[in-house]
Amino acid sequence: MNPSPWLLAHGGRVFEAAQRWGIAPTEVLDFSASLNPWGPPASVRSAVAQADWTHYPDDTALRASFAQRHRLDPAAVVVGNGVSGLLFDALRIWRPRRVLLLEPSFTEYRRALVAVNACLVTWPLRAEDGFQPNFGQLGPFIRETRVDTVLLNTPHNPTGVAYPPEHLLEFVRTVAQHSVRVVLDESFVDYQPENSLIQKAANLPNVVVLRSMTKFYTMPGLRVGVAVAYPPLAQELRRQTAAWPVGVPALEAAQAALADEDFASRTRLRTECARRTFAHALDELGCTVFPSAANFLLLRLPRGTGTDLARWLEPHHVLIRRCTDFVGLDDRYVRVAVRDDAANAHLVALLVRWLEERRQAELTSSQDSR
Numbered sequence: 001m002n003p004s005p006w007l008l009a010h011g012g013r014v015f016e017a018a019q020r021w022g023i024a025p026t027e028v029l030d031f032s033a034s035l036n037p038w039g040p041p042a043s044v045r046s047a048v049a050q051a052d053w054t055h056y057p058d059d060t061a062l063r064a065s066f067a068q069r070h071r072l073d074p075a076a077v078v079v080g081n082g083v084s085g086l087l088f089d090a091l092r093i094w095r096p097r098r099v100l101l102l103e104p105s106f107t108e109y110r111r112a113l114v115a116v117n118a119c120l121v122t123w124p125l126r127a128e129d130g131f132q133p134n135f136g137q138l139g140p141f142i143r144e145t146r147v148d149t150v151l152l153n154t155p156h157n158p159t160g161v162a163y164p165p166e167h168l169l170e171f172v173r174t175v176a177q178h179s180v181r182v183v184l185d186e187s188f189v190d191y192q193p194e195n196s197l198i199q200k201a202a203n204l205p206n207v208v209v210l211r212s213m214t215k216f217y218t219m220p221g222l223r224v225g226v227a228v229a230y231p232p233l234a235q236e237l238r239r240q241t242a243a244w245p246v247g248v249p250a251l252e253a254a255q256a257a258l259a260d261e262d263f264a265s266r267t268r269l270r271t272e273c274a275r276r277t278f279a280h281a282l283d284e285l286g287c288t289v290f291p292s293a294a295n296f297l298l299l300r301l302p303r304g305t306g307t308d309l310a311r312w313l314e315p316h317h318v319l320i321r322r323c324t325d326f327v328g329l330d331d332r333y334v335r336v337a338v339r340d341d342a343a344n345a346h347l348v349a350l351l352v353r354w355l356e357e358r359r360q361a362e363l364t365s366s367q368d369s370r
Contacts, residue, residue, distance in 0.1 A: 011033040011034070011335075011337075012032055012033030012035070013032070014030050017030075017319055027317055028317055028319060029316075029317060029319070029343060029347075030318075030319045031318065031319060031320045031321070031336040031343075032321040032335075033220070033321075033337060034157075034188070034215060034295050034335075034338075035215055035220060035295075035337065036216055036217065036267055036271070036295060037218075037337075037340045037343065038218075038263075038270060038340070039217050039218030039263070040253070040257070041256070041260045041263040043257070043259065043260045043263070044217060044219060044257050044260070046256070047249075047255065047256035048222075048249045050252070051248050051249040051251075051252040051253075052248065053247065053248040053249060055248070056244060057244045057246060057247055057251055058251075059079040059246060061255060062224075062246075062251050062254050063078075066079075066226055066258060069258050070198055071199060072202050073202060073231060075231040075234060075235070076201075076228050076230065076234050077226060077234065078227040078229065078241065079225075079226055079254075080224075080245050080246070081224070081241075081242070082212070083185060083210045083211070083225040085241075085245060086208075086226075086227045086237075087108070087109070087112050087183065088115060089227075089237055089240045089241050090183055090237060090240075091112055091115070091118070091149075091183070092240055093233075094181055095116055096116065096118045096181070097118060097119060097148055098118065098119045098145065098147045098149070099119070099120060099121065099147065099151055100121045100123060100147045100150045101113070101120055101121070101122050101123070101151050102133055102151075102156075103122045103123070103124055103327040103328045104125065104158055104326035104327050105156075105157070105326070105327070106153060106158075106185070107325055107326070118149070123138065123141065124328055125156075125328065126328075127290070127300070130291070131156060131159040132163070133163070135168070135170070135171040138171065139175065142175060142178070142180055143178060147180060149180065149181045149182070150182045151185070152168070152184050152185065153184070153187065154168065154185075154186065154195065155189065155192070155293040157185075157187070157294070157296075158323060158326055158329070158335045159290055160188075160290060160292025160293055160296055160297060160298055161291065161293070163195075164195075165194075165195050165196070168184075169197060169200055172197070172206070172207055176204065176205075181206045181207070182206060183210065184197060184207060184208070184209045186198070186209055186211050186212075187211070187212035188215060188216075188294035189211070190211075190264065190268075191216070191267075191293060191294055192268075195293070197209055198211065198228040201228050201229060202228055202229070202231070203230065204230060205230045207229065208227055208229045208233065208237065209227065209228045209229070210225060210226075211225060211226045211227070211228065212225050213225060213254045215295075216267065217253075217257040217263075219257070222249065222250035222253050222254075223246070223250060224250040224254045271295050271338060274338050274339070274340065275295070275338045277341060277344070278336075279297055281344070281345070281348045282351070285302070285348070285352065286302035287299040287300065287302060287351075288300035288302075292338075295338045296337050296338060297336055297338060298335050299333070300333050301332050301334065303355065303358045304354070304358040305332065306320070306324065306332065306333060307322060307324070307331055308358075309334065310322055310334075313350060316350055318346075318347065318350065320334050321334060321335040321337075323335060
C-alpha cells in the first residue's frame, strides 16, 4: 500500500534531484524549500567548526540566550529537535481528541495528528478572502464541533499570510475560556518579529508557540527548534522530549545565530526588497501573487499547471513547490522561495519562456479544433 501523498510531500529534495539529474547538489537551484539564501551566518559556520562534541549536550545556555533575546523566563523555553519534533511532543502531552486545522496547511501537521489518533476538523481558508481566517466565526465553530485543540501557523505556510497579532491573541484568550488549547507555529515569524506572540504565550496556560532556528539561519540539517509555553506547561513538555534531542554542533550553531543581530537585520531588509521585486515581476507575467510576510510566495499560474511547469524546469535544474498536496489548492498554484535577485530573475526569465510556449500550444490546439 502506497503512503498518503502528504506523508512524503516536502520541498528541498535537493539530493534526490541532483542524483536524478546527474549533477552536484550545489548546482540545483532550489525554489521549493524556503531557506534564507544569505545564510548561514559566518558566525554559525565558525561555531559548528569549533564545537566540542566529545561531551553530552546541555541546552541550558541556549535556553538562557533565547530567553534573554526575547525577554522571557528561561523556564518557559524548551529546546527540541526542530519544530516538527516539538509539535509531536506537544501533542503527546495533550493527547487531543478533536483538532482544528486551517486548510491549506503544512503537510506535517496531519502526520502529527495521525500519530496521536486525533480526529481532524478543518476550516477552509479561501483565496478570495486573502487566506485570512475569520476569528470571530472560528470561536462558535469550535464550540459546535467540540474541538479541544487548534493548530495555527503565522506567517501561514503555504500562503505567507500573517495573522494580525491582536486578533490572534484575542482568539487564544477567547478559546481558553472553553478549555481549548492552541499550538502556534511561528517558523517564519523572524521575518516580521513584531507579529510574534511568544512573550504573551509564556503567561497563557493553553498555548505552545513553536519557533524554528533552521529556516531563517539556513541550517535545516542541524535540526533545532524552540518551544515557548507557560513554565509549568514547558516543564511538562521538557519531560516529554527525548534525552539530548539536539546535538552539540546544533546547540552551538543556534547560540551563534541568536547573537548575530546584524545578520538578522540585514536578512529582513534584503528579503523584503527581494520579495517586493520578485512579486512585481511575477505579477507582470500575469500570475496572481498573494501577499506574503515570509521568504516565499504563493502564486496562481495564468495558464498551465504546476506539474507541467515543474517538469519543464527539470532540464534547467530548478525545483519549485507544487501545491497539489495542500488541501484547498489545485495544480494552478505553486509556491516559490524568495532567493537573491539574480536567482529570482533567472526563474522569472524561465517562466516567460514557459508561459509563451504554453500560449503557443493553446493557440495551436484552438486552431486545430476548428
